[in-house]
Amino acid sequence: MTARKWSIAGQLFALQALVVTLLVTAGAVGAALLARADAREAATDEVLAVAEAVARAPQVAAALRTPDPSAALQPYAESVRIGTETDFVVVMAPDRTRYTHPDPTRIGQPFIGEIGPALAGHPWTVVNTGTLGESVRAVVPVRGPDGTVTGLVSVGITTNSINRKLLSRAPVLLAVTGAVLALAGLGSWLLSRRLRRQTHGLGPAQMTRMYEYYDAVLHSVGEGLVVVDAGRRIALINDEGRRLLGLPPDAPLVDRPVTGLSLPPALVELVTAGRAAHDELILTADRSLVANQRPTALDGRAHGSVLTLRDHTELRALSSELDSVRGLTEALRSQAHEAANRLHTVLTLVELGRADEAVRLATEELALAQQLTDQVVGAIAEPALAALLLGKSAQAAERGVELTVDPDSRLDVGTLPPADLLTVLGNLVDNALEAVATAPPPRRVRVRVTEGAGEVVVEVTDSGPGLPPEQVADAFRRGWSTKRDGRGIGLALVGQVVTRHGGRYEVGAAPQGGTTFRIRLPVGAGSPT
Numbered sequence: 200m201t202a203r204k205w206s207i208a209g210q211l212f213a214l215q216a217l218v219v220t221l222l223v224t225a226g227a228v229g230a231a232l233l234a235r236a237d238a239r240e241a242a243t244d245e246v247l248a249v250a251e252a253v254a255r256a257p258q259v260a261a262a263l264r265t266p267d268p269s270a271a272l273q274p275y276a277e278s279v280r281i282g283t284e285t286d287f288v289v290v291m292a293p294d295r296t297r298y299t300h301p302d303p304t305r306i307g308q309p310f311i312g313e314i315g316p317a318l319a320g321h322p323w324t325v326v327n328t329g330t331l332g333e334s335v336r337a338v339v340p341v342r343g344p345d346g347t348v349t350g351l352v353s354v355g356i357t358t359n360s361i362n363r364k365l366l367s368r369a370p371v372l373l374a375v376t377g378a379v380l381a382l383a384g385l386g387s388w389l390l391s392r393r394l395r396r397q398t399h400g401l402g403p404a405q406m407t408r409m410y411e412y413y414d415a416v417l418h419s420v421g422e423g424l425v426v427v428d429a430g431r432r433i434a435l436i437n438d439e440g441r442r443l444l445g446l447p448p449d450a451p452l453v454d455r456p457v458t459g460l461s462l463p464p465a466l467v468e469l470v471t472a473g474r475a476a477h478d479e480l481i482l483t484a485d486r487s488l489v490a491n492q493r494p495t496a497l498d499g500r501a502h503g504s505v506l507t508l509r510d511h512t513e514l515r516a517l518s519s520e521l522d523s524v525r526g527l528t529e530a531l532r533s534q535a536h537e538a539a540n541r542l543h544t545v546l547t548l549v550e551l552g553r554a555d556e557a558v559r560l561a562t563e564e565l566a567l568a569q570q571l572t573d574q575v576v577g578a579i580a581e582p583a584l585a586a587l588l589l590g591k592s593a594q595a596a597e598r599g600v601e602l603t604v605d606p607d608s609r610l611d612v613g614t615l616p617p618a619d620l621l622t623v624l625g626n627l628v629d630n631a632l633e634a635v636a637t638a639p640p641p642r643r644v645r646v647r648v649t650e651g652a653g654e655v656v657v658e659v660t661d662s663g664p665g666l667p668p669e670q671v672a673d674a675f676r677r678g679w680s681t682k683r684d685g686r687g688i689g690l691a692l693v694g695q696v697v698t699r700h701g702g703r704y705e706v707g708a709a710p711q712g713g714t715t716f717r718i719r720l721p722v723g724a725g726s727p728t
Contacts, residue, residue, distance in 0.1 A: 212391035423508030605647035634663030
């Protein structure tokens with residue numbers, strides 16, 4: 200495996216191992232140097248203390264006044280040297296003549312080294328080279344009864360002795376260094392293993408390429424993408440997701456809980472539950488979104504969920520128009536069937552020689568149909584809305600419901616988008632027809648559409664059982680329905696149009712019983728086109 204193919208974890212482990220080794224080695228060398236300096240300082244203090252003790256000993260001052268000082272001082276100096284584990288204890292005359300020495304053959308010879316400060320009465324420590332090699336030594340004056348310097352005492356420890364003591368401690372230092380290296384290496388290996396698991400063994404080039412692809416896909420995908428972690432916080436959201444949910448494009452959303460954002464309640468419930476969802480309809484203030492959610496797991500543990508959103512606003516509007524066209528087609532088919540029956544009746548009457556009755560029957564049917572058509576077309580100039588009302592009239596007739604259009608109804612072409620008008624009026628009429636379906640006769644639905652004072656008012660009144668006031672707010676929420684098998688989408692779509700246009704809705708009891716739904720939609724510069 201070449202270096203350029205190493206995973207990030209492998210490269211990090213190698214770098215950590217190198218850095219830790221260098222740091223531990225530098226620390227060990229520094230510790231050794233400090234120990235050496237401490238050892239020299241300790242040796243200096245030791246030889247100075249021993250030299251001062253010897254110089255103050257009464258027998259030393261007394262021996263220096265005898266004709267042969269070596270006879271008394273040599274055994275004493277050797278006992279002190281052995282007892283203090285120093286390398287030499289030398290007592291000398293002020294003229295450097297040695298009275299004692301570890302090597303008896305050097306007694307009587309001059310002392311090698313600086314003694315000037317000691318002759319002046321000051322203790323003196325120095326690192327110097329003598330007959331035993333380089334040593335740390337102290338030179339202390341011996342004073343007579345009159346205070347004069349009658350001799351000198353030099354005590355020393357060779358550098359080799361100091362180094363031997365340090366080397367005796369080397370195994371401990373090496374053991375500590377090895378333990379630190381082992382612990383550091385273990386820590387680096389554990390960190391590398393964790394990083395390898397988190398990065399799936401990918402190398403820097405692979406990670407870079409993956410990020411570039413991920414970033415390109417994230418910003419170019421046509422669907423909204425929202426990734427939620429196990430704590431129900433936003434882990435990732437793409438540009439389309441922000442747009443569909445109406446979130447600011449530059450707002451920081453990562454790590455924010457979904458409950459803290461202005462999201463539709465249905466979407467919050469879906470994400471919070473973390474359940475799987477397939478093509479579930481979510482209504483925002485101005486959009487119809489289709490949501491798909493799939494929970495994710497890693498190593499058997501819940502890891503959050505992935506939510507995709509598709510904009511079906513236009514498709515929902517087209518679907519609503521298609522439903523209206525289908526309803527109109529069914530109504531025309533029913534009317535054709537009824538017309539065929541009446542035509543056969545008229546023909547039969549003619550064959551029976553009852554022509555006057557045949558003419559009267561045909562004229563009455565034609566007058567009723569023409570009256571309804573003239574009323575709707577004359578009041579509603581918007582052709583799609585007029586066609587919708589004609590179709591709904593035929594549907595109402597099939598269900599035994601009397602649907603009437605208020606004579607005061609007026610609406611010009613282009614006042615509001617036809618798709619929004621179809622959504623509002625179509626769903627209100629459908630709900631009214633459902634409401635009166637189980638009510639006792641007479642079953643009536645009245646429609647009134649007017650324009651004035653800068654707004655369009657769509658009013659639908661039914662003779663059904665009525666809607667309790669406490670259920671009005673819930674009626675415009677997706678999923679609410681008075682029917683067990685109902686999906687509760689119609690009034691939610693109406694509420695979406697009201698919100699998009701900045702309008703309002705009013706729900707109240709009708710004078711003769713039932714419910715009146717009144718939708719007010721502003722027109723003019725403030726209305727979306």
